[in-house]
Amino acid sequence: MKTHLTLAAAGVALVLGALPAMAQEKPVAGEVKEGSLKGKTLTFVSYGGIYQDGQIAALKEFVDKSGVKLLSDGPTETAKIQAQVESGNVSWDVVDTSDFPPYVYCGKLFQKLDMSKIDTSKIPAGQVGECSVPAMNYGVVLMYNNETYKDNPPKSWADFFDTEKFPGTRAIEGSGDVSGGLLEQAFRLNGGDPKAMKPEDIDGAIQKVRDIGSDTIFWKTGAESQQLAESGEADMIMMWTGRAMAAVKNGAKYTPVWQDWLVVMDQLTIPVGVKDTDAAYALINAYLGKSAQEILTEKTSYTPINNEAQPKVEPAVAAFLTNTPERQKQGYQQNIKFWVDNYEAVNEKWSAVLAGN
Amino acid sequence: MSTSDTRSDSGAASRARRNWGPLALALPALLLLVGVIGYPLFTVVLRSLSQPEWGLQNYIWFFGTPVNLVVLQRTFTISAWVTLVCVVAAYPYAYAMTAVGPKARLLLTLCVLIPFWVSGVVRTLAWVILLQDSGVINSTLRALDLGRLRLIRTQTGVVIGMAQVLLPFMILPLYSVMKGIDLRLVQASRSLGASPLRAFFTVYLPLSLPGVYAGAIIVFILALGFYITPALLGGPRSTMLSTLVQNQVLSLLQWGRGGAMGVVLLLATFILLALAGPLMRQKHKQGARS
Structure with a gap:
């Protein structure tokens, strides 16, 4: 008995002694172990263009230090992830997705993340999902044409929907993905509380969008929205901040309304069935680091998702970053859970709007 | 060996x-x-019947959802308009190609082929610049105080853009038929007292109809599957079926529904062609007889 007890005690002591060592193992965002992934290959998937170039630049230190071979692929398509997961041959290790898919397909296509393997402490509040961490932040703002509204510009999304007080054409995102944020703003017009929105409220909110009238322009790509601003085609445009900034930089005479700008983000995910999960975690953890996020913002002008990041950007870019204290106060976060729970029903109704029926 | x-x-x-x-x-x-x-194609049909489970659910859903039927009908209407515009625009052009000298013919052929070699996306974006409210056409109209034409984000704009993209598919078959027509037949009818119009309608036109049919079928079928041009030049009211398929498959991962939509479009096309087939053959025979 005694020997057993002493053995047990020794065991407990061993475990206790090991604890501080394990605590030291706790990952720190941006830290990469020298040579830890030598001989391994990771495929990072995103949406291409300067965005993905910036992400790869942000991961350069990770590649150099860990010795991993980093491949770049894309564009992200949930259907392609599904095909890979179902065929059991997953070649995408870390995937940058839009807002909703990691919530809709959490556990099915995307792995539930083990948060002890990544340092999420510097990520802005409320942005870590069960299957995702943010890849960057941006916003959806209301941009109005200075020449149309002169001294009486719109001040809120309510004004966006008010075609009597603010006549003029509106442009709305029509890429196909439902903007829950826009529908929540529509729902608020009649005094509804988006936090308490119910499935039966969706029709009413969509009707508000329809009520804007047949003049409404639905842009399909970010580039199209930018083109609408630069050519002055629409009087008010619902726009992604990156595109808004680019349009203003190119001389579009539009001003953003920041009140209730919609917080949007891309997500980083690990598909179910990747060959080396730990290597994927290491990539994400490096991506979340301060210096990586600074590089990302400097290359892409998207807002970093590490609270300590201090990117050096020109004033035109800084004007559209969404992480300043002032912007954080004005920002509006959509009720992700509600839109995910009702994903299919909303999508069906919204695609009918987009198909002109 | x-x-x-x-x-x-x-x-x-x-x-x-x-x-x-x-x-x-x-x-x-x-x-x-x-x-x-x-x-x-086989897997598309299979998926439309087997996902998420075996049965006709995807087809029941397709015909039970009003937007699908509206868009299906619209897809055929837009394609028919595009075909008509192509025939009207291509017919005199192809005729001119047969009537002019070799140098001018080379020039006309190049005018058809060069845009053909440019990517459809680029050509469509060029149309955006021309058709938009602040675009070339409307700025000119405004400068002349003639108001503005609604072109972009309308079906008219989509038809114009698609017809331009598809025009070579109409001109080339027409030209190859027209250049084989023996013009002495027209001369003969004229010498027997037919007016130029009568000679055209009773001799030349019937002989050129096989080219019209060939071109029209190619243009119509290609138009049915158009995706980029309606997306860029159109608005909600010119959404075509391919956009809905894309939404089902890529946004909702409903491969079965997407497959069912594709099968319905394919079958509808077959039925339409089967109906049009005898009509065309009959006309063609009449043409050959006269």
Whole structure:
């Protein structure tokens, strides 16, 4: 008995002694172990263009230090992830997705993340999902044409929907993905509380969008929205901040309304069935680091998702970053859970709007 | 060695070889079609019947959802308009190609082919610049105080853009038929007292109809599957079926529904062509007789 007890005690002591060592193992965002992934290959998937170039630049230190071979692929398509997961041959290790898919397909296509393997402490509040961490932040703002509204510009999304007080054409995102944020703003017009929105409220909110009238322009790509601003085609445009900034930089005479700008983000995910999960975690953890996020913002002008990041950007870019204290106060976060729970029903109704029926 | 063996074979064998020879020539293309079109098409049909479970649920959903029917009908309407615009625009053009000298013909051919070599996306974006409210056409109209034409984000804009993209598919078959028409037949009808109009309608037009039908079928079928042009030039009211398929498959991962939509479009096209087929053959025969 005694020997057993002493053995047990020794065991407990061993475990206790090991604890501080394990605590030291706790990952720190941006830290990469020298040579830890030598001989391994990771495929990072995103949406291409300067965005993905910036992400790869942000991961350069990770590649150099860990010795991993980093491949770049894309564009992200949930259907392609599904095909890979179902065929059991997953070649995408870390995937940058839009807002909703990691919530809709959490556990099915995307792995539930083990948060002890990544340092999420510097990520802005409320942005870590069960299957995702943010890849960057941006916003959806209301941009109005200075020449149309002169001294009486719109001040809120309510004004966006008010075609009597603010006549003029509106442009709305029509890429196909439902903007829950826009529908929540529509729902608020009649005094509804988006936090308490119910499935039966969706029709009413969509009707508000329809009520804007047949003049409404639905842009399909970010580039199209930018083109609408630069050519002055629409009087008010619902726009992604990156595109808004680019349009203003190119001389579009539009001003953003920041009140209730919609917080949007891309997500980083690990598909179910990747060959080396730990290597994927290491990539994400490096991506979340301060210096990586600074590089990302400097290359892409998207807002970093590490609270300590201090990117050096020109004033035109800084004007559209969404992480300043002032912007954080004005920002509006959509009720992700509600839109995910009702994903299919909303999508069906919204695609009918987009198909002109 | 083996060739000399076959050469010494009996006459029957060589006859058999002659019969199979042409088919063997088609074999590479056939294999390609089976592999690249046949097999994927088979999986599309299979998925439309088996996902998420076996049954007709995807087809029931398709016909039970009003937006699908509206868009299906619209897809055919837009394609028909595009075909009509192409015929009207291509017919005189193709005729001109047969009537002018070799240098001018080369120029006309290049005018058809050069845009054909430019990517459809680029051409469509060029149309955006021309058609938009602040675009070339509307700025000119405004400068002349003529108001503005609603072109972009309307079906008219989509039809214009699609017709331009598809025009070569109409002109080329028309030209190849027209250049084979013996113009002495027209002369003969004129010498027998037909007016120019009558000579055209009773002699030339019927002889050129096979080209019109060939071109129209190609244009119509290609138009049915258009995706980028309606997306960029159109608005909600010119959404075509391919956009809905894309939404089902890529946004909702509903492969079964997307497949069902594709199958419905394919069958509707077959039915339409089957209905139009006899009509075309009949007209064609009449044309040949006259």
